[in-house]
Structures are given as structure tokens and as C-alpha cells.
Amino acid sequence: xxxxLAVIATAMLAWTGYWFVAAWQVEQGVAGWxxxxxxxxxxxxxxxxxxxxxxxxxxxxxxxxxxxxxxWAAPGLRVHALAYAPHHVIVELxxxxxxxxxxxxxxxxxxxxxxxxVVSPTPAxxxxxxxxxxxxxxxxxxxxxxxxxxxxLATRQSGGPDxxxxxxxxxxxxxxxxxAPAAMxxxxxxxxxDATMGFAVPLDRHLGAAGGPHLTELxxxxxxxDWGEMQLRAEGLLEAGSDGLLSGELTVxxxxxxxxxxxxxxxxxxxxxxxxVVTRAxxxxxxxxxxxxxxxxxxRVDRGEIRFGPLSxxxxxxxx
Numbered sequence: 001x002x003x004x005l006a007v008i009a010t011a012m013l014a015w016t017g018y019w020f021v022a023a024w025q026v027e028q029g030v031a032g033w034x035x036x037x038x039x040x041x042x043x044x045x046x047x048x049x050x051x052x053x054x055x056x057x058x059x060x061x062x063x064x065x066x067x068x069x070x071x072w073a074a075p076g077l078r079v080h081a082l083a084y085a086p087h088h089v090i091v092e093l094x095x096x097x098x099x100x101x102x103x104x105x106x107x108x109x110x111x112x113x114x115x116x117x118v119v120s121p122t123p124a125x126x127x128x129x130x131x132x133x134x135x136x137x138x139x140x141x142x143x144x145x146x147x148x149x150x151x152x153l154a155t156r157q158s159g160g161p162d163x164x165x166x167x168x169x170x171x172x173x174x175x176x177x178x179x180a181p182a183a184m185x186x187x188x189x190x191x192x193x194d195a196t197m198g199f200a201v202p203l204d205r206h207l208g209a210a211g212g213p214h215l216t217e218l219x220x221x222x223x224x225x226d227w228g229e230m231q232l233r234a235e236g237l238l239e240a241g242s243d244g245l246l247s248g249e250l251t252v253x254x255x256x257x258x259x260x261x262x263x264x265x266x267x268x269x270x271x272x273x274x275x276x277v278v279t280r281a282x283x284x285x286x287x288x289x290x291x292x293x294x295x296x297x298x299x300r301v302d303r304g305e306i307r308f309g310p311l312s313x314x315x316x317x318x319x320x
Contacts (some may be wrong), residue, residue, distance in 0.1 A: 039064030071100035081165035111136025126161035161202035187228035229253040
């Protein structure tokens with residue numbers, strides 16, 4: 001009996017020592033990472049959850065891209081992991097966050113936002129898969145806003161740590177704009193993306209030293225948008241140059257394209273100088289399709305500029 005008690009006591013002491021050493025390493029590692037990375041700041045790091053979990057609480061985390069113009073901030077962040085499986089973590093994000101993009105700042109609000117992150121149990125901690133579930137979404141920008149009932153995002157390794165399959169689904173999307181007729185915005189939109197992403201470096205703990213993931217390739221198997229009677233489909237391949245600007249070709253299929261142009265016009269998304277030219281071009285494309293109201297058009301992306309034949313339709317944000 002004494003031997004059994006001694007074994008149990010030894011195991012308990014060993015586990016206690018493991019937990020407190022690991023918790024200290026997590027706390028020091030997160031604080032050290034934030035201190036070494038320019039544009040990153042965390043006011044406080046607390047680790048709890050003894051004896052079976054690691055519950056990590058970050059206070060006032062703020063991230064900023066190396067070139068500025070891109071960032072994220074929140075009042076707090078919680079990370080949970082089982083002590084015996086620290087390579088699988090659950091991240092809980094707060095109800096309000098701020099996202100900074102080159103074109104302005106966005107206020108993000110959610111009813112619930114949770115991510116499941118699985119990394120390889122190796123020193124590199126390469127990302128294996130990621131799942132994000134968001135409920136009750138609200139996004140506010142300068143002069144516009146949108147809401148969505150639910151959004152889901154998932155990635156998984158596809159042949160190596162520098163390639164990931166990507167899936168995105170957004171349901172109940174409702175843009176809000178004072179410029180658009182209310183009747184246009186009554187029906188919620190549904191969005192989905194099925195793609196593969198290639199990166200210049202593996203998605204692992206060395207990303208900070210490498211200057212970020214640097215997307216090199218985006219292969220769209222299908223991107224879909226359904227909004228009332230309007231349907232939009234796209235597929236193709238985009239590749240990023242050394243400056244992050246994307247180039248490639250996309251094939252787009254639009255059903256009820258006249259309604260799409262009407263909405264784009266109401267939202268000031270279609271320059272007035274291009275309206276007549278685009279309409280006539282789509283009328284010509286419609287004549288060679290088998291379905292009335294539907295067009296199939298090739299789009300070329302040249303260093304971030306979207307072109308339909310000789311027409312410039314806008315620009316895509318650089319990959320980094």
C-alpha cells in the first residue's frame with residue numbers, strides 16, 4: 001500500500017511540476033514574442049486552469065502589420081488547451097474588435113466567435129488545421145455596414161505546411177447602405193469559397209521572423225454568391241508577385257446580370273463612365289449563352305487590376 005501511495009504522490013508531484021513549468025513557459029513565451037515583434041503589444045498575460053487545462057488570458061492585445069495599414073485590436077482574448085494535448089487550442093474572441101485595413105478602420109461585433117487551432121506536436125508548431133465559427137456578425141466601416149447570421153472558415157494542410165485548402169461560408173449577409181433602395185437589400189445573401197492557398201513559407205511559429213505568410217497562389221475551385229435571384233460564380237488561378245500584387249485569370253458566370261449592374265450602380269460600385277460600355281459588352285456575351293439573363297466572361301487580373309477586355313473594373317487588395 002505504501003508503494004502505491006508513493007507512486008501516486010510522485011506522479012502528482014511530477015504532474016504539478018510539469019503544469020507550473022509549462023504555464024511559466026507559455027506566459028514568458030507569449031510576452032517575449034510580443035516584445036520582439038514590432039507593432040505587437042499585450043498589456044498582460046495570465047495563465048490558469050491547474051491541473052487539467054491551460055487557460056490563457058491576454059489583456060488588450062494589439063497587432064499591426066510590418067508595413068502598417070493593417071492591424072487588429074481587442075479588449076481581451078482567451079485561449080484554452082488541455083494540459084495533455086497543448087497542440088490543440090480553442091480561442092475565444094471578444095464581442096467587439098477593431099480591424100484596420102489600408103482603406104480604413106472596421107468595427108467588428110459578434111454574438112460569439114470561436115476558433116479551433118491544431119498544430120503539429122513538433123518544435124515548429126506548423127498549422128495543421130483551423131476552424132472558425134462566428135455568430136451574429138456586424139461590421140461597420142466609413143459610411144457603410146453589414147450584418148450576417150453566421151460565418152464559417154476552415155483550413156487544412158494540403159500537401160505540406162506551406163499549402164492549405166480553404167473553405168468559407170457566410171449565411172444571412174445583409175449589407176446596409178443609405179444609397180441603395182430598401183427593396184434591393186431585403187433578401188440576405190449567401191457566400192461560399194472553395195480554394196487552395198500557397199504561401200512562401202510554412203505557416204508555423206517562425207512566421208514573425210519571416211515577415212508574415214506571404215500568399216503566393218490562390219487557386220479558386222469555386223467562389224459563389226447567391227442574392228435573391230442573382231447568382232455569381234467564379235473560378236481561376238491568381239498568383240502574387242514579389243510585391244504582393246495578384247495576377248491571373250478568372251472565369252465569371254453571372255445570372256440576372258442586369259439586376260447586378262443596377263445594384264452596383266445604386267451602391268456607387270460601378271463608375272458612371274463604364275456603365276454603358278459594360279452593359280453593351282454583357283448584352284453581347286448574353287447572346288452567345290444558352291440561358292437568358294446569364295453571361296459567362298473571362299476576367300484578367302494584372303498586378304491587382306481587374307480587367308474585362310480593355311476595361312478596368314477596379315483593383316484587388318495586395319496579398320500582403
